[in-house]
Amino acid sequence: MQGLPSESTLANQSLWPLGVYALLVLAMLAAVVIISALIGPRHSARRRDLPYESGMPPTGTAALRFPVHFYVVALAFLIFDLEVAFLFAWAVAARDVGWLGYIELVVFIVMLLAGLVYLWAKGALDWGASPANAATPVAEEIDG
Amino acid sequence: MSGTLDVIVRMVLTLALAMASASMLVWVERRLLAAFQDRYGPNRVGPFGLLQLVADSIKLFTKEDWTPPFADRVPFILAPTIIVATGLLSFAVVPFTAAGALVDLNIGVLYFLALSSLSVYSIMLAGMASNSKYSLLGAVRAAGQMISYELAMGLSVASVVALAGSFNLREIVAAQEGLPYVVLQPVAFLIFLIAGLAESKRSPFDLPEAENEIVAGYHTEYSSMKFAFFFLGEYLALVLFSSIATALFLGGGNGPWLPTIVWFAIKMAAIIYVFIWVRATFPRVRYDRLMAFGWKILVPVAILNLLVTGALVVARSAGG
Numbered sequence: 136m137q138g139l140p141s142e143s144t145l146a147n148q149s150l151w152p153l154g155v156y157a158l159l160v161l162a163m164l165a166a167v168v169i170i171s172a173l174i175g176p177r178h179s180a181r182r183r184d185l186p187y188e189s190g191m192p193p194t195g196t197a198a199l200r201f202p203v204h205f206y207v208v209a210l211a212f213l214i215f216d217l218e219v220a221f222l223f224a225w226a227v228a229a230r231d232v233g234w235l236g237y238i239e240l241v242v243f244i245v246m247l248l249a250g251l252v253y254l255w256a257k258g259a260l261d262w263g264a265s266p267a268n269a270a271t272p273v274a275e276e277i278d279g
Numbered sequence: 280m281s282g283t284l285d286v287i288v289r290m291v292l293t294l295a296l297a298m299a300s301a302s303m304l305v306w307v308e309r310r311l312l313a314a315f316q317d318r319y320g321p322n323r324v325g326p327f328g329l330l331q332l333v334a335d336s337i338k339l340f341t342k343e344d345w346t347p348p349f350a351d352r353v354p355f356i357l358a359p360t361i362i363v364a365t366g367l368l369s370f371a372v373v374p375f376t377a378a379g380a381l382v383d384l385n386i387g388v389l390y391f392l393a394l395s396s397l398s399v400y401s402i403m404l405a406g407m408a409s410n411s412k413y414s415l416l417g418a419v420r421a422a423g424q425m426i427s428y429e430l431a432m433g434l435s436v437a438s439v440v441a442l443a444g445s446f447n448l449r450e451i452v453a454a455q456e457g458l459p460y461v462v463l464q465p466v467a468f469l470i471f472l473i474a475g476l477a478e479s480k481r482s483p484f485d486l487p488e489a490e491n492e493i494v495a496g497y498h499t500e501y502s503s504m505k506f507a508f509f510f511l512g513e514y515l516a517l518v519l520f521s522s523i524a525t526a527l528f529l530g531g532g533n534g535p536w537l538p539t540i541v542w543f544a545i546k547m548a549a550i551i552y553v554f555i556w557v558r559a560t561f562p563r564v565r566y567d568r569l570m571a572f573g574w575k576i577l578v579p580v581a582i583l584n585l586l587v588t589g590a591l592v593v594a595r596s597a598g599g
Contacts, residue, residue, distance in 0.1 A: 152290060226437045227446055262566060
């Protein structure tokens with residue numbers, strides 16, 4: 136602890152260094168991007184302006200439909216991350232709110248876990264086809 | 280007036296330390312991986328190959344800066360700057376020295392988590408703006424992975440916050456004067472390290488840039504300094520996660536005899552060494568296992584850890 140400024144000066148410290156630091160960082164990055172764009176050579180060649188697809192001529196648009204799983208995970212993340220934000224509010228005040236707060240925390244977390252269990256049971260956390268799930272429908276299709 | 284000067288010195292010092300450690304890390308990692316694999320690594324440019332870094336920077340700086348005509352220009356250029364900017368800005372709250380960080384934010388931990396969430400935008404913008412299939416696939420993978428592990432990271436940090444009763448990194452470090460939190464929170468420490476690996480997209484969680492399936496993932500179409508920015512951002516994230524882990528779990532710069540910054544650097548280097556060691560040891564995991572591990576193991580374990588920590592914290596404060 137020695138060498139630290141006293142509590143009061145720290146509480147009074149303003150945020151302007153952060154703002155100046157942010158400007159400094161952005162200015163530096165902008166300078167690097169601009170300078171490297173200026174000093175780099177330029178040339179063009181036949182078939183150069185195509186997206187890289189392992190040397191093959193590109194097929195179709197790159198606006199692919201990506202698996203809906205990513206969307207489900209993003210939704211689940213939004214909900215859970217919001218709940219984590221509430222947990223932070225409890226964490227910083229854990230001592231002040233005592234056992235009553237802790238019981239509320241447990242209730243909250245049980246609800247959160249219920250959501251997780253639901254996601255889990257619905258298969259939202261299973262990616263791709265697990266061998267057990269994949270084998271049956273295909274086999275049925277062949278039989279039918 | 281001396282206060283202003285002091286702040287400016289610390290500002291430049293923070294920026295220089297962050298940039299220098301991130302770029303040095305390229306060389307450190309290559310040399311260490313070489314040592315793990317029983318070969319030399321870069322040893323030609325300068326003593327021990329130390330100037331390899333300079334050579335690489337000059338090369339990347341003078342390469343053609345190609346903005347593909349099929350890309351969305353503005354987000355394409357913004358994306359790499361966002362990842363470096365969020366990395367550098369996070370260092371403003373890292374308490375490197377005895378005088379604390381550049382700004383002594385009350386919400387230092389939240390600031391760090393917020394900025395690390397923002398870096399997902401960089402990846403997603405890069406993938407969408409490139410208008411290339413490999414880029415999009417890499418970006419979607421990266422976003423899914425980063426948001427999933429962010430949850431576990433947030434929960435593991437919450438237990439440290441509950442122990443320290445503060446979001447301020449300096450106060451969290453001060454609270455570990457006698458005993459670093461790694462002793463009290465070994466589970467949270469492990470979760471934080473694993474989530475840090477996944478957040479910085481490092482091996483074994485480097486699926487977003489798995490070169491044998493999707494070329495280079497979200498930065499496939501990038502060249503020159505913009506390409507370098509993604510790597511700089513990745514190494515900045517590595518330095519950042521290890522320094523935040525040092526502050527949260529290893530007692531920051533606390534230690535006998537040596538000055539604060541030296542202790543901080545030693546502890547940070549130890550964590551970085553472990554990160555590189557992990558890269559040299561483990562093969563890349565499969566994506567379904569990665570997501571299942573994050574959601575089905577890390578998140579529940581982190582929640583349980585928080586519950587146990589909370590009970591102990593409340594019991595101790597109620598008893599005493």
